[in-house]
Amino acid sequence: MYNINKDDLIKFEQKIVNLFEDGQLPFLLHLSGGNEDELIDIFKQVKTGDYILSTHRSHYHYLLAGGDPDKLEKKIYNGDSMFVFDNSINFLSSSILAGMPPIAAGIALGLKLNNSKNKVWCFLGDGAEDEGHFYEAVRMVDGRNLPCTFIIEDNNRSVETEKKDRYNQEMIWPSCVKRYNYNCTFPHAGTGSGKMVTFKRSI
Numbered sequence: 001m002y003n004i005n006k007d008d009l010i011k012f013e014q015k016i017v018n019l020f021e022d023g024q025l026p027f028l029l030h031l032s033g034g035n036e037d038e039l040i041d042i043f044k045q046v047k048t049g050d051y052i053l054s055t056h057r058s059h060y061h062y063l064l065a066g067g068d069p070d071k072l073e074k075k076i077y078n079g080d081s082m083f084v085f086d087n088s089i090n091f092l093s094s095s096i097l098a099g100m101p102p103i104a105a106g107i108a109l110g111l112k113l114n115n116s117k118n119k120v121w122c123f124l125g126d127g128a129e130d131e132g133h134f135y136e137a138v139r140m141v142d143g144r145n146l147p148c149t150f151i152i153e154d155n156n157r158s159v160e161t162e163k164k165d166r167y168n169q170e171m172i173w174p175s176c177v178k179r180y181n182y183n184c185t186f187p188h189a190g191t192g193s194g195k196m197v198t199f200k201r202s203i
Contacts, residue, residue, distance in 0.1 A: 004063045006036045012069055013059060016076055017186075027079040032060040033185025035153060039064055042151060042180075046121060051107050053100040053122040054093035056082040057153075061123055065091050098124065098131035101150060105137040108148035119147035127158030129171060142174040152179040 013032055019025050043064040046052065054061040059081070062072055066089050075084055082095035094100050104122035111118055128134055129152055141148045150173075156162050163170070173179075 002063070002066055002068060004069075006040060008069075009036050009039075009060055009063060012063065012073075013185075016059070016073070016081075019077070025077065027076075027081060029076075029081050030055075030057040031186040032057055034155075035180070035182040035184070036060070038153075038180045038182060042121075047118065049090065049116075049118040051090040051092070051104070051111075051118070051120045053104045053107075053120060054084065054091070055100065055123055055125060055128070056093070056095040057125070058082070058084045058093040061093075062086065062091055065089050067091060098128040098133040100124065101128070101134045101137035104148050104150070105140045105146060108141060108146035109144065111147050112144070116147075119149065122148060122150045124150065124152055125158075126152055126154040126156065126163060129154075130158065130166065138173060138177055141176045146176075148176060150177045152177065154179050154181045155184040156181070157184070 009032070016025070016029065017031065020029055039060050046065070052061055052065045059072065059076075062084050063069060065086075067084075067086055071086070072084065075081070082093070084093045085091065092100070092103070094103075100122055101124060104120045108120045111120070122137075124134065134150070138150060140146065141150070158166060
């Protein structure tokens, strides 16, 4: 288990930004940033053996779950930024929009049937909140009282479209769904630096 603080998170992601801008990462990246305090508070509730299900923007989640920073950097360097898995800490992610909530519900059902004391923490963005897969998973978790919490990381962006232009209201969900709002450091993908990048490696 690695003890990660706010400065560690920011320094790690900045290192990835530097690698990207230096042309060493010729891959699409979704960078974390601006939500360090919120995530640190959430992960204080996570217990050893709990399942963490993440999104295409998974770096912070993985590090706070106890993942190895060097292992994560290697995954990113190999083009797996959006596909981070680590069975040793029950960490899964998916780049499919709302791909994780149904899996989270299934894992939570298995935990309940096996009388486990562990639970599932499933992260998603406000874009995924629009998807039917999420709605169905919430219905299952709420209706069966499953050990799962969905956490909507709301940066008011589905790619670059604000919620007011998508549905003009904030959804009301049952207690298994939590939300925090934040201003993201980076845009939807890449680094947003505006710098011209010349890749040193071929894809």
